[in-house]
Amino acid sequence: MTEQLTILLVVIPLVFAPITAIFKSHKVTWSITLLVSITCFAISCLILSHVIDGSHVIYELGGWRPPWGIEYKIDSLNALIAVIVSGIALLSSIYAYASVPEEIGKQIYGLFYAAFQLCLLGLLGIALTGDIFNLFVFLEISSLSSYALISMGQDRKALTAAFSYLVLGTIGATFFLIGVGFLFAASGSLNIADIAERFESFDDMQLVVTAFIFILLGIGLKAAVFPLHSWLPNAYGYAPSVVSVFLSATATKVSIYVLIRVLFDLYPIAYWVEMLIPQILLSLGCVAVIYGSYRAWQQNEIKRLLAFSSVAQVGYIIIGLSLLSETGMIAGILHLFNHALIKATLFMGAGMVFYRAHTTYLHEIRGFGASMPWTFGAIVLAGLSLIGVPGTVGFVTKWYLLESAVAQQKWIVVAAIAIGSVFAIAYVWKIVDAMYFNSKRKLHISQVKSGDVSVAIAPRSMGIALWVGAIACLYFGLYTSIPTDAAQSVAKALLGAYTQGAN
Template identity: 75%
Template structure:
């Protein structure tokens, strides 16, 4: 019976999305979306509880046994990812109730929420599938719906950002598909477990290495790993607030998950360590941390600052996996969860500022913190998590990364983390300075009467979602058992699989 729960995670949004598209009513479309998101979250939580002890749940679609049929194989890793995606989708749906009418044309409400559900479907599908081509299909479902979501913003820049994302996303998907084609030519199979079990019989073929390079490049572009990140700043900063929140917290994380699956489940670890990939990833991760943090510090607009910060945070995840020890991989998997919480909270805060002030340019917000003290308090809590202040989720990740790097003698990582943290202090202080230090002129709030007390009030659904995120930044920074045990279970399973233990 439990195996049927896994397919419901895909079936529910797949059935409800086309129904949602038929409605122009915002309330009905939103209610359907919150039901879909919450249902997936509850199912993901139940599934993670069932597999956290190391057991697997296998579902064979249509009764066709692999490798001929498509297989969903659920372990602690993909259940953890599904929980992150569905949890963020639920909080984002709460936020959307009063944000979407402000930023989306009223004729597009049904289409917007349908695309949101399809994006959720694609991201969860990537996590669940045990078939490499099926992974590509879900990757494209999530990507195509993401392009549509970004383009529905009222700003003309949103169309440009969506088009840029479309071009680079298509290149990444094409690279991935070419790599899958090469691998299929060598193995005659698309099932990940089947390919891995017979890998030694065809690993010397040149086409296998070529396929590996294409797959890694394709997923690296989708995950915005430095220097393949150029699509991310515009996509996140120009998208509607709801889209920025959801994609910043989930899209790149799921692509990184897919990369982990390729590196640890599809190709043997000895194969890609012989290609010096860990060393390459270590360098790219360190440079990404410093570059992303520096570029974030340079920005004068809040959402673009947060977008470049994501480049740096992705660098931390890549550093952890490149160290190839249990502590490092645990830190990487934990940061998939931690950064999702942090960045969703910060983009929710930026969205509330946009809702009230119609701008997120920092110099135009000087002194605005006094008018919205609770909103900016939540932003500060999440900002402290980005820095890695003790007691926040960001500190936990950096602590384990430092421990893993020192144990391996990789002091370049220690230097990168320190430099990245210093820049993080600088750009978070930039936000605090803009919010709390009064300007010499009165803040001008577009569309709100001068002196209107409502400028200090954020709608309840926006504030509720924001403080759920802010509370999570503090709670999981103090009580780390759930994310740590989940991440450690994943790290042990991945390393045990690759070493044949």
């Protein structure tokens, strides 16, 4: 039964997306999207419960056995990514009920929600498939729908941001496809497990090295790995609020998942260790943490501040993967989950500020904290998680990272984490300072009716979604068993053969 459920994660949004596009009513299109999100989240949680102990769920499409047919092979890593994507989609759907009518033209409600479902379809498909070309197809489905979602923002800069993302995303996709083509020419297969099993028979071919470089560059662009991150700040900064929430928490995480599959499942670890890839990734990760945090501190607009912060957070994940230890791998996998919660919550808070004040520039919302105490309380809680305060999800990641770095005497990593955390304190405080302490003047709220004391109060649906995210940041910081068990299962599976060989 569980095997058949895996394909439903792709089929359900695929069936309902064109149906959604037919309707123009916001309530109808939103209701369909919410139903799709709830169903996908429930299925993802059920699958995770079956594989969290290290077992696998395999589904062969059309009854064709791999490597001739497409195989969906689900382990704890796939399932965790599916839970992240579908869970954030559910939160975003709840949040969208009031957010979308405020920021999206009424004539394109159906198209917007159809694009949202297609993006969900693509991201879930990437997580499930065991075929590298099928992975590329889903990668493009998610990317194309993302370009459309970003371009629907009211700010004209959203079109520029979407176009920039399209150009760089297309370059990344082209590099990835060229790499897949070279690898197919060398191996004669597109099934990841089959290629890995027969890798020794063709590992000395120049095509294999070339394929690896192209695939790595393509994924690096999609995942916004420093210095291939230039599309990210504008894309997240100018997109509609609900799009920023969804993409910031899922798109780069799924791309990093692809990177993990390539590095630890497709290519043998020893193969790319000889190419000094761990040292290169470790260096890029440390620079990303410092650079992203510094650029975030420089910003005067909340969404761009959070976007640059994402560059730093991707750096933390890359550091965890490049340490090649079980503790470091646990940190990297955990941060896929933890950062998704943190950044979704922060972007939801920024969206609620925009809903009320029609601006997210810090100098224009000075003293606004008193008007939205619950919203800014959630923002502060998520901000503390971003810093890594004990009791929050961010602390769990940094603890594992520091433990692994100290065990390997990687003092540069320790220094990068410390510097990044100091900058995180600075830019989170920048938001708090603007909200509570920076002005005694009365805030002018634009584009709303005057003469009403309850004017522009944020809707309850947005507040519910926001506080679900904020409470999750605290809950999973105190009770870490579910994501930690999944991360430990993944780390042991991916590093088992390598660590045994090292010993």
